[in-house]
Amino acid sequence: MLDIELFRENTANLIRADHDKRGISHDKIDRVISLDNEWKNALQKMELARRERNEAARNISEAKKSGDAERADKIMLEVKNIGTAISELDNQANNLLEQRDAIRMTIPNILHDAVPVGADEGGNTVHSLHGSKQEYDFDVRTHNELIEMNNWVELERAAKIAGSRFFFLKGDLARLELALQQHTIDLLTGKGFTFVQPPAMMNRAAYEGVTDLADFEMVMYGVEPDKLYMIATSEHPLTAMFMDEVIEPSLLPIKMVGISQCFRREVGAHGLSDRGIWRVHQFTKIEQIILSHPDDSWQHHEELLQNCIELWDSLEIHYEVVNICTGDMGTVAARKYDLEAWLPGAGSYKEVVSCSNCTDYQANRLRMRYRTSEGNESVHTLNSTAVATSRALVAIMEQNQLADGRVEIPKVLQPFMGGQTTLEPCQW
RNA sequence: GCGGAGAUCGCAUAGUCUGGUAUUGCGCCGGCCUUGAAAGCCGGUGGUGUAAGCCACGGGAGUUCGAAUCUCUCUCUCCGCGCCA
Known part of the structure; x- marks a missing residue:
């Protein structure tokens, strides 16, 4: 499996050149790149939701420590449903990641320059x-x-x-x-x-x-x-x-x-x-x-x-x-x-x-x-x-x-x- | 196969009972010091991201606002018993 970093920025050209040498289309490369971008966006959303939850959890902890049970209860009520939202966002992101890597697994290694070009x-x-x-x-x-x-x-x-x-x-x-x-x-x-x-x-x-x-x-x-x-x-x-x-x-x-x-x-x-x-x-x-x-x-x-x-x-x-x-x-x-x-x-x-x-x-x-x-x-x-x-x-x-x-x-x-x-x- | 105990960063370890966001040592890297090295001292040292952050305590699932910590399950390791080339 090729390092995902190779697909990002202009190093993807190395993979494209290799596919040209092998005589195969760039479809899979393009698919990996677009799924990678979609995944990063989905991940970003999920991480923001998690950040919100972590902050709430910290605030609850502080409120309880200072004896302010009322404030703790209030925050707990507010973030009651954030868990299900996170798991939905998490599923979406994982789904994209799995799709990305399923394709990435089938993309061949990059050949050495000295490999002769031939059909079979x-x-x-x-x-x-x-x-x-x-x-x-x-x-x-x-x-x-x-x-x-x-x-x-x-x-x-x-x-x-x-x-x-x-x-x-x-x-x-x-x-x-x-x-x-x-x-x-x-x-x-x-x-x-x-x-x-x-x-x-x-x-x-x-x-x-x-x-x-x-x-x-x-x-x-x-x-x-x-x-x-x-x-x-x-x-x-x-x-x-x-x-x-x-x-x-x-x-x-x-x-x-x-x-x-x-x-x-x-x-x-x-x-x-x-x-x-x-x-x-x-x-x-x-x-x-x-x-x-x-x-x-x-x-x-x-x-x-x-x-x-x-x-x-x-x-x-x-x-x-x-x-x-x-x-x-x-x-x-x-x-x-x-x-x-x-x-x-x-x-x-x-x-x-x-x-x-x-x-x-x-x-x-x-x-x-x-x-x-x-x-x-x-x-x-x-x-x-x-x-x-x-x-x-x-x-x-x-x-x-x-x-x-x-x-x-x-x-x-x-x-x-x-x-x-x-x-x-x-x-x- | 049965019973018991475990799995935490490269290695070793604390935290687990009693839920509030991972401790310390070694090793390694960098710096200071030194003719050079060692020692000593200082800093860094899981992953990902430009970053804020997010993730990570064997794997998976669950409870919870929040899980290394509680529950279930799987895998592996160690100890004892049984069987065995």
Whole structure:
């Protein structure tokens, strides 16, 4: 959510310029500005009424103290009905405020200047290329074929007990998943990130602070009757962790590496490319989070990307870094890089990492500030996938496959697998 | 799950019984002093508004001219009991 101050005076031009870049109309901006003015007027009226009541209350108090019961009774009679008048004015003002903020919540963040302009994902630009396409002297298999021939994943039995798009992970591939976690956490804690394991469920108030509300209904699993939501990523609890707090500036930047199971309904997601374990309802993801001073957030955004590059280079995976364009950005991020890994079986680059600077957009909603000598300012929030293990496994399987269907284990993960160099088939 | 006690500004605390508009300390910021720092002293330090003012005592509702204070309700924390990986 954008700071309301931006809508006032000539700073609203910044929002207008951003909407022009995104190719959307200014209607919502104008609506917020006019509702803000109406609200301020309504608030003024209500405050005057309250002032009157406060004065009366003070006078009654004084009259009683001086023993003038008659005068106290007289004033009490005069202001008998002021309470109902105030609550009516209060309702009017609150109504306007709610309308204003309901619209404000849907207005997207202001994009960084470097974001390329484009209508959709076709407008994304390549930032950098890492590694190169490997040559295979046999017909490459898709990850679906590899997991099936090696008995590494059970989709049908998972569907039987839970539903489609759930999976059992078995044998060496499950061990590799754990190795990926350990390697990633070691690398990031070595860079000063604090390892944090968050709650896997969150309440609605916290959720409204971190996510786009239109996405929310499509993505989240609700847990009844407790009115909780299964987290879609550890980004959400880690970012919301300091909700409603004023953070000591000496604590900034707060760097965290979180791990969690991620739960997504994936409503409407279908298609051949989504078979196997590429797009599933539940997966493990390791996430980098930084809560930063506003002045440092762009530097930290690059730092998060560099960490991803170091991690994925260490796995010897071929991928490209993509600069996400205006039309593909979404509401929360001001700038976003994706890492797209080459999948030889699928014959395309596909998203494995998303690295965003959300500036003060989430922090404004979460009321998450730091202390300055002039008052409290919103912090900036940044998040980046380190590794979503299911997708990383797909990339490793497809890129490192051998003619017989086994898979070479990335060298850096071999120590976590007892020195083993290839993933062997599961017996059942 | 049952019983009891609690939630007050960044932290800690007074005020709650008996309704009259939030106390004090720490921390932090600024100033004085100092070669510099510490200490000491002075001032400032919840939100909003240009301001008068209005709002704010965990959230919501109620009683009242007036609620931190009384009533109801929800959430969370602590203590004891029960159950439990």
